[in-house]
Amino acid sequence: MSRHALSGHCVIAGVGHTAFGKLEGTSTTSMIVQAVRAALADAGIEKALVDGLFVKPPTSAPQLMTGQNVAEALGIKPKLGNGWDQGGAANIAAMSYAVMAIEAGLIGVAVVCFADNPKSGSAHAYRGARGDDAVFGWLGVPPAYAMVAQRHMQQYGTTDDQLGAVAVAARRHGGANPNAQLQKPISLEDRRGSRFIAEPLRRDDCALVSDGGAAVVIMSAKRAQELKVRAPVPILGFGGGQSSWSVPLRPDLTTTMAKESGAMAFDMAGMTPADMDVAQLYDCFSIVPIITLEDYGFCKKGEGGRFVESGRIEIDGVLPMNTSGGLLSETGMPGLQLVIEAVRQVRGEANLQAKRHRTAIVSNQGGIMQSHATLILGQ
Amino acid sequence: MSETGRVAFPAPACNELTRPFWAAADEGRLVYMHCGECGHNWLPAREDCPNCLAPDPMWETASGDATLVSWVVYHMAYDPAFADRLPYVCAVVELAEGARFVSNIVGIDDLGSLRIEQPLRLRIEDEGTVRVPRFVPA
Numbered sequence: 001m002s003r004h005a006l007s008g009h010c011v012i013a014g015v016g017h018t019a020f021g022k023l024e025g026t027s028t029t030s031m032i033v034q035a036v037r038a039a040l041a042d043a044g045i046e047k048a049l050v051d052g053l054f055v056k057p058p059t060s061a062p063q064l065m066t067g068q069n070v071a072e073a074l075g076i077k078p079k080l081g082n083g084w085d086q087g088g089a090a091n092i093a094a095m096s097y098a099v100m101a102i103e104a105g106l107i108g109v110a111v112v113c114f115a116d117n118p119k120s121g122s123a124h125a126y127r128g129a130r131g132d133d134a135v136f137g138w139l140g141v142p143p144a145y146a147m148v149a150q151r152h153m154q155q156y157g158t159t160d161d162q163l164g165a166v167a168v169a170a171r172r173h174g175g176a177n178p179n180a181q182l183q184k185p186i187s188l189e190d191r192r193g194s195r196f197i198a199e200p201l202r203r204d205d206c207a208l209v210s211d212g213g214a215a216v217v218i219m220s221a222k223r224a225q226e227l228k229v230r231a232p233v234p235i236l237g238f239g240g241g242q243s244s245w246s247v248p249l250r251p252d253l254t255t256t257m258a259k260e261s262g263a264m265a266f267d268m269a270g271m272t273p274a275d276m277d278v279a280q281l282y283d284c285f286s287i288v289p290i291i292t293l294e295d296y297g298f299c300k301k302g303e304g305g306r307f308v309e310s311g312r313i314e315i316d317g318v319l320p321m322n323t324s325g326g327l328l329s330e331t332g333m334p335g336l337q338l339v340i341e342a343v344r345q346v347r348g349e350a351n352l353q354a355k356r357h358r359t360a361i362v363s364n365q366g367g368i369m370q371s372h373a374t375l376i377l378g379q
Numbered sequence: 380m381s382e383t384g385r386v387a388f389p390a391p392a393c394n395e396l397t398r399p400f401w402a403a404a405d406e407g408r409l410v411y412m413h414c415g416e417c418g419h420n421w422l423p424a425r426e427d428c429p430n431c432l433a434p435d436p437m438w439e440t441a442s443g444d445a446t447l448v449s450w451v452v453y454h455m456a457y458d459p460a461f462a463d464r465l466p467y468v469c470a471v472v473e474l475a476e477g478a479r480f481v482s483n484i485v486g487i488d489d490l491g492s493l494r495i496e497q498p499l500r501l502r503i504e505d506e507g508t509v510r511v512p513r514f515v516p517a
Contacts, residue, residue: 139457199452
């Protein structure tokens, strides 16, 4: 397969993040500043070089002019930049646009960042009802994903323990990660005893509620060489797809635009799922990576449950997945931490290092599987 | 909380757009939106047809026959008004006329007996301040 001209043009030059968990008394802006400071230090560059700034606005405390507020706090004057809202898919989507802007010669160095504080602040955004839904008791985010999970279980015979296998792998990996918010491995049996939040989803199937911030620095491979960046990781492919419609309106509840997003990224990289050494797939709920694996083509439609069984996605399995714990164990923060872990795996600097780590695929998705973005990294 | 100490049942948003839906439910009917231009049927209410984008859709009365697309069993109450109803079922239902929306499945003894695509029948239930279109197995 041939590679697209954009493939490998840019690199992730630096990554950074705050602690995860409860960061009482720290504003989301301060979290971003600290994450960006760490990412710039990792890249070994000064902030004055940053001329593109993409910020995912905080979900729990939306604000106007987020991009400008953050630029002011960082003391920079970007040429291109804004708040980029696409729910949980925003971070990779913003990275994609940063790459295009760099390739077009409009900017030289981009920072993509976000922070949120639903744990110490308000988690209302994840619990509230909209409009007439309240009359039916149709409330909260986990039940909406449970609606998708139930359909998948009925359609394809996906089992409770197969959902459990996703949680068990994430908790094993998070248990070995000193930065993880939840460092407590569980067995399949433990997870079976976890209470139902919205059946078929149990507590252990649901993302953590977390405060935190993260940032990545992007520039061309050429620029990284000139600046003597220590460990640049090439961006080989990216893709996007917006299912957009709310759950009841989607003709097929268990297929998303992850399929188109993954195909776009694989085409750009000139690769297939078989070329991927590790995967960091958005696991806000255990059903999501199962469907993403199917839509990306790692297995046939309906076989995602069987794909994740028997330790196959654990660190020593065929496709190590969410190797720092994902949203179920490391941090519930939406998406950028998965990119950072993929960077560390490809660099060979991960806390729990996969044996083969030449390439990594990352998924981000938002809303109730309404937006999707894919990233492929590799040496 | 109401004067009796019970948590009030949620009121519909009931704006200009959705008022006919709740007014029909009050009369014991379930209505859906119909496009006079392309014939598309849908819920929830929108100002424009999501298929052909024509304005001014009409309301039509549903037969009450539907099928089950998927469902979820609530084991925790996100709204205290539903605390004494746990476990309760929210479901995506598809009306015989094609429109889909999220409603409740009631009148089932064994929650494990539900199956996708199973036939359902409309049952409008009185919640005191509002009448709610729900479904039972047909």
